[in-house]
Amino acid sequence: MTFLQLDNIKKTFGELSVIKGVDISASRGEFVVFVGPSGCGKSTLLRMIAGLEDVSSGMLSIDGKDVTYEEPAKREVSMVFQSYALYPHMSVFENMAFGLRMAKLPEDEIKRRVAEAARILQIEALLERKPRALSGGQRQRVAIGRSIVRNPKIFLFDEPLSNLDAELRSQMRVEIAKLHRNLGATMVYVTHDQVEAMTLADRIVVLRAGLVEQIGTPTELYDRPANTFVAGFIGSPKMNFLTASVTATDGSSLTLRHSAFTDGAMTLAHAAATKVKAGDAVTVGLRPEHLDVASARPLLRLTLDFAENLGGSTQLYARTDTDTVTILANGRPEIRPGDAMVAGIDPRHIYLFTPAGAAL
Amino acid sequence: MRVSSDKILHALGLTAVILFTLFPFYWMVSASFKTQADILASPPVWLFTPTLDHYREIFADSKVLGAVGNSLIIATATTALAVLLGAPAAFALARYDFRGKSDLWFWFISNRMTSPIVLALPVYILALQLKMLDTHLVLILIYLTFNLPIVVWICTDQFKSIPPDLEQAARLDGADQFTIFRKIYLPLGAPGIAVSAIFSFIFSWNELLYALVLTRRDVQTAPVVATSFMSGYELPWGKIMATGTVIVLPVTIFALIVSRHMVRGLTMGATK
Numbered sequence: 001m002t003f004l005q006l007d008n009i010k011k012t013f014g015e016l017s018v019i020k021g022v023d024i025s026a027s028r029g030e031f032v033v034f035v036g037p038s039g040c041g042k043s044t045l046l047r048m049i050a051g052l053e054d055v056s057s058g059m060l061s062i063d064g065k066d067v068t069y070e071e072p073a074k075r076e077v078s079m080v081f082q083s084y085a086l087y088p089h090m091s092v093f094e095n096m097a098f099g100l101r102m103a104k105l106p107e108d109e110i111k112r113r114v115a116e117a118a119r120i121l122q123i124e125a126l127l128e129r130k131p132r133a134l135s136g137g138q139r140q141r142v143a144i145g146r147s148i149v150r151n152p153k154i155f156l157f158d159e160p161l162s163n164l165d166a167e168l169r170s171q172m173r174v175e176i177a178k179l180h181r182n183l184g185a186t187m188v189y190v191t192h193d194q195v196e197a198m199t200l201a202d203r204i205v206v207l208r209a210g211l212v213e214q215i216g217t218p219t220e221l222y223d224r225p226a227n228t229f230v231a232g233f234i235g236s237p238k239m240n241f242l243t244a245s246v247t248a249t250d251g252s253s254l255t256l257r258h259s260a261f262t263d264g265a266m267t268l269a270h271a272a273a274t275k276v277k278a279g280d281a282v283t284v285g286l287r288p289e290h291l292d293v294a295s296a297r298p299l300l301r302l303t304l305d306f307a308e309n310l311g312g313s314t315q316l317y318a319r320t321d322t323d324t325v326t327i328l329a330n331g332r333p334e335i336r337p338g339d340a341m342v343a344g345i346d347p348r349h350i351y352l353f354t355p356a357g358a359a360l
Numbered sequence: 361m362r363v364s365s366d367k368i369l370h371a372l373g374l375t376a377v378i379l380f381t382l383f384p385f386y387w388m389v390s391a392s393f394k395t396q397a398d399i400l401a402s403p404p405v406w407l408f409t410p411t412l413d414h415y416r417e418i419f420a421d422s423k424v425l426g427a428v429g430n431s432l433i434i435a436t437a438t439t440a441l442a443v444l445l446g447a448p449a450a451f452a453l454a455r456y457d458f459r460g461k462s463d464l465w466f467w468f469i470s471n472r473m474t475s476p477i478v479l480a481l482p483v484y485i486l487a488l489q490l491k492m493l494d495t496h497l498v499l500i501l502i503y504l505t506f507n508l509p510i511v512v513w514i515c516t517d518q519f520k521s522i523p524p525d526l527e528q529a530a531r532l533d534g535a536d537q538f539t540i541f542r543k544i545y546l547p548l549g550a551p552g553i554a555v556s557a558i559f560s561f562i563f564s565w566n567e568l569l570y571a572l573v574l575t576r577r578d579v580q581t582a583p584v585v586a587t588s589f590m591s592g593y594e595l596p597w598g599k600i601m602a603t604g605t606v607i608v609l610p611v612t613i614f615a616l617i618v619s620r621h622m623v624r625g626l627t628m629g630a631t632k
Contacts, residue, residue: 052532
């Protein structure tokens with residue numbers, strides 16, 4: 001059953017339209033991640049769910065109740081801010097107890113709940129400290145603790161890990177995933193980091209310029225991106241795009257021409273064969289991790305520009321006559337900048353898009 | 361170890377500023393312990409036998425103590441009211457958008473731009489007709505007019521520096537506007553409130569023009585009494601300086617107490 005429902009939600013600031021009609025639904029216990037480049041409206045959308053931004057039009061419901069115009073506190077949601085937003089003049093205990101005090105809970109119940117949250121987050125030793133005496137990771141835990149104690153219907157996270165260093169970030173990412181599993185709570189998480197999106201989400205909502213580009217599980221988004229934007233956004237390094245032209249189709253396969261193809265052309269069995277005709281241009285998408293520099297049947301002839309040694313793997317930046325192609329190669333291939341090289345790919349891993357960007 | 365010339369210049373500059381500001385203070389306090397002959401000696405006498413005669417004289421004179429009492433009542437009431445009314449106004453100006461906000465803001469500031477002497481006569485006539493001359497209330501009201509803008513101005517600035525995320529977190533926690541003001545903005549805005557309270561107190565304490573115009577005998581303030589000694593052909597410097605020293609004490613104590621709240625970085629740890 002739908003637990004969180006966004007129905008044609010729009011947001012305008014004066015003349016400026018920020019959210020242009022968004023439909024999203026999430027079921028109870030689901031972990032939904034909003035992802036997109038900065039300015040896509042993902043934080044605004046989250047703040048609208050929280051009630052911190054007014055909804056210009058559309059309907060928002062939580063647990064079957066219309067909360068479009070409800071006060072933030074009455075929505076029974078809690079939010080972890082990007083800045084943590086801890087009350088600097090209050091101890092960790094008081095920070096976590098603040099919402100409970102506002103709800104006028106009895107003192108022993110407040111103590112019990114704060115102690116429970118502190119135990120889960122392993123911050124029991126910090127309860128008497130002020131936020132300024134905490135490290136970034138500890139502040140993050142307190143901010144999460146503050147949202148746990150209120151036992152909300154939905155947890156909202158606004159880029160909670162973006163202020164942490166890389167190691168702490170991956171550690172907290174695992175903890176948030178564990179927290180989700182242990183609490184079984186519904187969570188909505190905003191990030192611009194596709195790694196966080198891929199690892200945490202049950203479902204990902206990819207947003208661009210106030211519109212939903214695609215909604216799906218991480219695997220769906222990776223395997224079947226709806227367009228070049230999603231294809232480029234999900235996966236790291238970014239997918240390579242080459243513009244090729246169709247020279248022939250026969251109902252189940254099509255032949256593409258590009259100057260970098262080893263034979264000048266490639267014939268490929270693909271469902272797109274019925275949707276294009278000879279003379280059409282198509283965008284070919286190749287993921288860096290699918291390209292193989294030691295392939296027995298290479299597809300691309302390239303010249304190496306630059307190589308980055310990542311230890312266990314090497315990231316190669318090569319070029320065709322017209323485009324740059326990134327390849328993630330295992331180990332350390334013996335290729336030097338300026339050398340000619342080849343790369344092959346399993347044909348099942350080739351993505352095709354229209355010139356406008358829609359998946360074929 | 362080489363001390364950079366920057367540091368030496370810095371120290372010299374600082375010393376000059378300290379001498380410049382503290383010397384008159386030293387002169388006043390030391391003169392209050394000198395005999396009239398020592399005070400008028402030229403070149404000045406640096407070493408002298410202190411005398412408490414001037415203090416005995418002013419404390420024997422009920423006028424001085426009464427005036428200090430009047431000043432205390434007026435300055436405390438003005439400061440309390442200015443903060444009580446100014447801080448909530450500043451909260452609204454800092455965090456909410458409403459119609460006429462910029463006009464209101466300009467009105468607050470422009471109040472402060474008027475030269476007090478321009479209004480002295482109209483205010484006198486008003487007070488006369490309202491039968492408020494020579495009352496504590498009239499001075500409290502007129503000082504409030506000058507102090508409120510300062511309080512609003514400083515506090516608005518202070519409140520604006522508090523991260524808006526805190527207020528939103530509190531809203532999600534279920535706090536209403538008044539609770540947010542009381543539990544978040546007041547404690548975190550304490551430095552600004554303290555500064556504006558000090559300004560307000562010092563202004564009300566030192567103010568002479570309106571105190572002269574609007575009081576007769578009952579509600580004379582300390583500065584009025586101090587200047588009243590300069591009458592006729594006599595200039596009792598020792599008595600004036602002793603009165604001055606007594607006048608400066610309460611305001612110094614007040615400033616020292618309140619300045620404990622003037623700490624920087626109160627919002628540290630809130631964000632990031």
